[in-house]
Amino acid sequence: MTDDPWEPFLSTVRTVFAFLVCAVIVLAALALVVGLLLLVRIHLRRIHEVLYLGDHPGVGSPGPEDFAWLGYHGGPVWWDLAEVYRRVRLDTGLFVVFLYPFLAVQAVVAAAHLALAWAGVVASRLVDAALLAARRIRMVCPNCFEAMSYPSYVCDGCGRTHRDVRPGMWGVFRRHCVCDRALPTLLLLGSADLDTRCPHCDHALEHRPGEAREFVLPLFGAAGAGKTRLAHGLYLSLEHGAELHPETLSVELMGEETERRLRESRTVLSPRHRVAPTPPGRRAHGATLRVAAGRRTLLVQMYDTAGEWFNTHERTEELSYLGRATTFLLVLDPLAVPAVWEALDAEEQRRLAGDRSGARDPERAYLQVRDQVQRQYRTLGAAPGRGRLAVVVTRGDLLAGTSVDPRGIPPERWLDEVVGAANLLRAAHVDFGSVEVFVTSAVTGPSGAPDPSLTTLSRWVLARDAGALGAALREPCDPLSDAGEERVPLSAGTGGPS
Ligand SMILES: Nc1nc2c(ncn2[C@@H]2O[C@H](COP(=O)(O)OP(=O)(O)OP(=O)(O)O)[C@@H](O)[C@H]2O)c(=O)[nH]1
Ligand SMILES: [Zn+2]
Ligand SMILES: [Zn+2]
Incomplete structure (x- = not known):
């Protein structure tokens, strides 16, 4: 056996190299984890800003024709998702790809919210319509004689007349008037307690239509x-x-x-x-x-x-x-x-x-x-x-x-x-x-x-x-x-x- 005089040196080099590779891997992994945590933090901060603080200039106040705020399921849920995406992309540039799984989770949660809310809309409308049909309630305006599918109701906060308050884009069990007053969306939920008007001629209906x-x-x-x-x-x-x-x-x-x-x-x-x-x-x-x-x-x-x-x-x-x-x-x-x-x-x-x-x-x-x-x-x-x-x-x-x-x-x-x-x-x-x-x-x-x-x-x-x-x-x-x-x-x- 011949003793290689370079062997100790090479061994040291290998050890140093292995250490360096390990260090690079560990540092890279660390950088990745820290980077990912930073990205997630940015994502969460944007979610907090947009969803909870309502800092979303894209979603303006209702127009002069709109009397109620859209329900969260009636549009804002998607607008918020798009706004969060826009902001994190600006913040993170190309690194946004690392956030795709998290954005996907947010999208799934949004879709679940949407599915639940619209199921609530359909179910509550069906129950209300079935109850009206079972009790053979048809509503007729004594002033213009038109049949109404549902009366209009006057907001007790600001006096605006809401034409069709039933569950839909503007709310499931409650809708929020632009004055921020919450109004029930169904007779079942007490809408008849509000001042009632005919949706065709706007005549005041004082007989609580829909209750009998x-x-x-x-x-x-x-x-x-x-x-x-x-x-x-x-x-x-x-x-x-x-x-x-x-x-x-x-x-x-x-x-x-x-x-x-x-x-x-x-x-x-x-x-x-x-x-x-x-x-x-x-x-x-x-x-x-x-x-x-x-x-x-x-x-x-x-x-x-x-x-x-x-x-x-x-x-x-x-x-x-x-x-x-x-x-x-x-x-x-x-x-x-x-x-x-x-x-x-x-x-x-x-x-x-x-x-x-x-x-x-x-x-x-x-x-x-x-x-x-x-x-x-x-x-x-x-x-x-x-x-x-x-x-x-x-x-x-x-x-x-x-x-x-x-x-x-x-x-x-x-x-x-x-x-x-x-x-x-x-x-x-x-x-x-x-x-x-x-x-x-x-x-x-x-x-x-x-x-x-x-x-x-x-x-x-x-x-x-x-x-x-x-x-x-x-x-x-x-x-x-x-x-x-x-x-x-x-x-x-x-x-x-x-
Ligand atoms: N004693 C008596 N008078 C009646 C009776 N029904 C109607 N009248 C009188 O008949 C007249 C006409 O009655 P109204 O009830 O005004 O008749 P109407 O059909 O409503 O008339 P218009 O609305 O103008 O078309 C009035 O003077 C009533 O008082 C009744 O059963 N007994
Ligand atoms: Zn009428
Ligand atoms: Zn109002």
Whole structure:
């Protein structure tokens, strides 16, 4: 074996070299770790700035047309991600590639947030829509008669009207008005507590639409037939039922307009009172009553429109609430019909002349409305023939004791034989799913209680859509079950359907 004199030297060189390589590797690894930590720190700082401090000039305030801030899932989540990326790229230059895995994690978190939020949007809207459908709630504006998919709500912080507050881009369970007030996005979450407006005509809706089923009830007939007085009578019969049995039935006038119109009902129905004609040209407007029995609530929208609106096709066409109703009240003044008038003797004619309206032909209003209802049903795709019609003969109290006294005769027969309305009845039976005839006396008795014929009519009106409410009227007001002095019908025997 030959001893290499260079061996110790070479060994030292190798050792030094190995040490240097190790040192470089360790330093490089250290530099990499430190660099990566620095990069991550920059990333986290940018996330903090953009996401938590909201330092994001790219996301400006809502424009003049926008009334709410976008929900985080409605855009800002992506804008923030892009802004963070832009800033870290500026900070780190080419080294940004080392941050790609971290940016990918941020993107995955953003996508998960998005998926969760939109799932919340879809689920809450589905639940809300299903509840409205199950409770058969359709909302109709009593001012413009348009159906609304959802009412508009007024922010209680700044008074801005939010058109469609339902979950979406602007929020899941709450949306934030530009004034920063949080508003509930669904009826389920309490939006009805806010001031409500019609999304079509901006009219204030004071009946909390969406909380209970709506029941559109058009009263129609010639001028002076007795529609206004009958509307008062229907309200008073319900209110009287509620007074007698407050634990089972409650009735509330919804909104100032309804209150202004119906609060004088007791005075209007006093036997000597004469109702002033509805001013011609006055815009029709539904009066809304909230009727509740137990857990059952109904918002009854009564439409008492001046008789002139039923004279021409052009005018009737404007009454688009007709197509939203399934129960109709045709109001008819028997004294106006020549056959009835001529059957009265001279003394009766002299006594009743002031109570006789001018329209001689009740069929005219009927045909106008019938055509219009059919047209609107067709437009809305509603099934024809599903409607119910009550032919309401008014002034039962005035007819009592005369030569044409309807008491003791089935109302439909009386209408056919005495009024001579066979054609009208025939047409009505063809056009409507069910037809009933009532003779009503829109008057109060000596104690202020409304005539039972009004209660009988109210019960029929509510029977199909809210039988429980109609039943709540039965016990206290049924003249057969309680013949108290105040409930003896003025038009006894004529109030019920034939
Ligand atoms: N006694 C009595 N009078 C009635 C009855 N129904 C209506 N009247 C009177 O008949 C007249 C006309 O009644 P309104 O209720 O104003 O008739 P209307 O159909 O609303 O009339 P317009 O709105 O003008 O189309 C008024 O003087 C009422 O007081 C009733 O059942 N009994
Ligand atoms: Zn409206
Ligand atoms: Zn606001």
